[in-house]
Amino acid sequence: MRTPIRIGEASDHDLVTFYINGNESAIEELLRRHKTKVYTSIYLLVKDQYLAEDIFQDAFIKVINTLRSGRYNEEGKFLPWVMRIAHNLVIDYFRKEKRSPTVTSADGTTDVLNFIQIHEESAEERMLREQTHADLRVMIHRLPDEQKEVLIMRHYADLSFKEIAELTDVSINTALGRMRYALSNLRKMMNVKELSNSKTNL
Amino acid sequence: MTKTSTQTNFTEQTITQSTIIVDHQMNEEHFYENIKSRLNELKKDPSDESIAKILKHAQLK
Numbered sequence: 004m005r006t007p008i009r010i011g012e013a014s015d016h017d018l019v020t021f022y023i024n025g026n027e028s029a030i031e032e033l034l035r036r037h038k039t040k041v042y043t044s045i046y047l048l049v050k051d052q053y054l055a056e057d058i059f060q061d062a063f064i065k066v067i068n069t070l071r072s073g074r075y076n077e078e079g080k081f082l083p084w085v086m087r088i089a090h091n092l093v094i095d096y097f098r099k100e101k102r103s104p105t106v107t108s109a110d111g112t113t114d115v116l117n118f119i120q121i122h123e124e125s126a127e128e129r130m131l132r133e134q135t136h137a138d139l140r141v142m143i144h145r146l147p148d149e150q151k152e153v154l155i156m157r158h159y160a161d162l163s164f165k166e167i168a169e170l171t172d173v174s175i176n177t178a179l180g181r182m183r184y185a186l187s188n189l190r191k192m193m194n195v196k197e198l199s200n201s202k203t204n205l
Numbered sequence: 206m207t208k209t210s211t212q213t214n215f216t217e218q219t220i221t222q223s224t225i226i227v228d229h230q231m232n233e234e235h236f237y238e239n240i241k242s243r244l245n246e247l248k249k250d251p252s253d254e255s256i257a258k259i260l261k262h263a264q265l266k
Contacts, residue, residue: 022263030263034256042251059251063259136247143247158244186233189240 015081043159062089083166150185
């Protein structure tokens with residue numbers, strides 16, 4: 004007699020095994036658990052909603068193909084493995100496009116969408132919040148690539164510094180140092196922004 | 206004599222630098238705690254369409 008499988012309580016490792024053994028709902032649970040972490044990380048790296056959607060889909064399709072082919076290495080954890088695949092796809096994209104992932108200008112497409120939403124809702128508070136989000140996104144994008152990567156992987160993908168170090172092929176101390184520099188630079192940019200806002204309000 | 210003085214200065218300088226580094230790290234950690242909620246506001250989910258495409262691909266025959 005089979006023991007009922009509680010998908011929601013199973014570990015990532017168990018879900019992978021369930022999927023390989025024919026339980027389709029296991030992959031749905033893995034997606035539910037990790038979609039925000041993976042998608043937000045991709046989106047903040049590429050800064051384009053539609054491109055982020057494509058890379059997100061490609062990453063999980065690769066994940067599924069690898070699981071089905073039996074090539075999944077069970078030594079590592081599931082999320083860092085998915086993040087490695089997504090990270091490589093982002094790098095491939097920028098290599099193909101021959102452009103730097105450091106984009107300091109605002110995301111035109113998103114801003115247009117935000118603009119329409121703001122007018123539909125006519126909410127001043129929402130406009131202010133959207134502007135704050137846009138400012139923060141620009142600040143993250145102004146960080147040097149290696150600092151931005153660590154910040155995104157640590158905060159949004161929830162990876163440990165050990166996992167980030169392995170993924171980016173640096174020592175743990177280097178990853179920690181990059182995070183500190185990222186925060187330091189972010190703080191400087193926020194101070195400058197606050198100063199400029201206070202001058203505008205005078 | 207001079208050597209001792211230099212060593213003392215070096216030790217003091219090292220202690221001061223270490224204190225500055227520790228202060229700096231604590232400031233950054235404090236700053237990170239303060240901005241976590243702001244960073245969290247940037248979290249986004251993929252579209253339902255993307256999820257549907259992936260799940261369709263994941264169907265086992």
